Amino acid sequence: MTRLPQSCAAFLSIVNEERQSRSHDDCHKARRPPAVVLASFTGKGYVLSGISLLITMLTGFSSFFPWKRIWYGNSNAQMAIEQHRAKWEFLTYIR
Numbered sequence: 001m002t003r004l005p006q007s008c009a010a011f012l013s014i015v016n017e018e019r020q021s022r023s024h025d026d027c028h029k030a031r032r033p034p035a036v037v038l039a040s041f042t043g044k045g046y047v048l049s050g051i052s053l054l055i056t057m058l059t060g061f062s063s064f065f066p067w068k069r070i071w072y073g074n075s076n077a078q079m080a081i082e083q084h085r086a087k088w089e090f091l092t093y094i095r
Contacts, residue, residue, distance in 0.1 A: 037048070
């Protein structure tokens with residue numbers, strides 16, 4: 001745990017050197033690490049592990065359950081039902 005602040009300071013110095021060597025427009029395009037990585041607090045390892053576990057679980061669920069295909073099929077079925085109902089109401093109104 002004592003090496004973490006030193007590695008963060010080294011990382012920040014590298015980032016600052018890179019920012020100074022770039023133009024003003026490039027600085028806005030540079031990627032910045034998440035704030036939770038740079039912050040120092042008790043239980044940081046648990047928080048980072050929890051976030052990475054959550055991301056892993058959501059990625060696994062999205063590959064296991066075909067959400068997009070199910071949503072597409074359900075929305076198409078709903079539109080078809082609404083169209084058939086509108087036709088039926090129109091035909092019953094005419095008669």
